[in-house]
Amino acid sequence: MTAPFDGLVLAGPPLSGPVPVPPPGGLRMVALGDSLTEGLGDPLPGGGWRGWAALLAAGLRPEPGAVELRNLAVSGALTGDVLRRQLPAARGHRPQVAAVVVGANDTLRASYDIHAVSANVDAVLAALAAQGATLLTACLPDPGRMLRLPAPLARPLARRMQSVNEVVHALTERHDAVHVHIADSAWVDDPSMWSVDRLHPSERGHRALAREFHRLLRTDGSALGPPPGAEPQGPPPTRGAQTRWMATKGTAWVLDRCTDLLPDLLRLAAAESRQRRRGGTAELDHRAAAETAAALRALERGWERGDRPALRAVS
Numbered sequence: 001m002t003a004p005f006d007g008l009v010l011a012g013p014p015l016s017g018p019v020p021v022p023p024p025g026g027l028r029m030v031a032l033g034d035s036l037t038e039g040l041g042d043p044l045p046g047g048g049w050r051g052w053a054a055l056l057a058a059g060l061r062p063e064p065g066a067v068e069l070r071n072l073a074v075s076g077a078l079t080g081d082v083l084r085r086q087l088p089a090a091r092g093h094r095p096q097v098a099a100v101v102v103g104a105n106d107t108l109r110a111s112y113d114i115h116a117v118s119a120n121v122d123a124v125l126a127a128l129a130a131q132g133a134t135l136l137t138a139c140l141p142d143p144g145r146m147l148r149l150p151a152p153l154a155r156p157l158a159r160r161m162q163s164v165n166e167v168v169h170a171l172t173e174r175h176d177a178v179h180v181h182i183a184d185s186a187w188v189d190d191p192s193m194w195s196v197d198r199l200h201p202s203e204r205g206h207r208a209l210a211r212e213f214h215r216l217l218r219t220d221g222s223a224l225g226p227p228p229g230a231e232p233q234g235p236p237p238t239r240g241a242q243t244r245w246m247a248t249k250g251t252a253w254v255l256d257r258c259t260d261l262l263p264d265l266l267r268l269a270a271a272e273s274r275q276r277r278r279g280g281t282a283e284l285d286h287r288a289a290a291e292t293a294a295a296l297r298a299l300e301r302g303w304e305r306g307d308r309p310a311l312r313a314v315s
Contacts, residue, residue: 035076
């Protein structure tokens with residue numbers, strides 16, 4: 001079903017039958033990714049999440065109901081999930097604007113592989129670009145910094161996030177995407193921009209992200225409506241609500257990732273400590289940079305051969 005919200009048509013998972021078409025002059029937008037794009041941290045009064053993608057979509061056209069957003073993002077999604085599960089539905093919607101913000105969860109998995117991340121994101125962007133969609137991407141702050149982990153634990157995660165961001169930067173240029181650089185944004189260190197878990201934006205943070213995308217899209221004429229407001233409209237969560245969230249969903253989130261990541265992270269932390277005792281971690285930095293460069297070179301060889309992995313994967 002669909003429901004109107006601030007001049008926007010929010011659509012759930014794709015239904016059978018023809019894809020709905022917005023009114024003349026309207027726009028179809030899809031959002032792919034994980035919990036950040038799903039909207040965690042920006043709750044709707046009646047339940048569920050709104051998030052930056054809905055806030056942005058409402059400002060792309062001035063007419064009420066002129067933008068149809070299909071938000072396919074799912075909490076916990078990896079780049080492979082976006083490629084295999086979200087992309088087919090996104091392509092079926094034939095979007096004119098497509099947001100792809102993903103990769104942080106990959107860094108929190110023992111299965112992390114920058115080569116797979118690179119190939120997955122490239123495939124998603126290539127498939128959507130082939131349909132003529134304007135692409136939106138973003139690079140993200142590393143989870144260790146946001147969670148304020150001790151250095152031996154935080155540094156390996158930072159190294160992974162830096163590699164993912166380098167790949168996103170390269171693919172943004174390759175596919176001519178509109179890019180928001182969140183990783184080193186000044187508001188990253190502003191507590192009011194983040195929800196209680198320190199990993200997902202608050203309503204204010206979602207608004208800041210939507211406003212930055214809107215600013216960039218307005219410069220090329222893609223955003224014709226007013227930008228989202230900067231100030232939250234909903235009340236901040238109470239201390240009791242924050243405590244309940246951390247005791248239920250927050251704890252479950254941490255345990256889910258610790259079960260998968262913790263043994264590998266402890267191994268990485270031990271390697272980090274050994275390198276520090278030997279005089280520094282430059283070798284680990286160099287190794288990660290070399291792997292990232294190799295992953296991008298592999299993509300470049302595929303581009304030169306004219307490979308179209310995304311279209312084969314989802315057709």
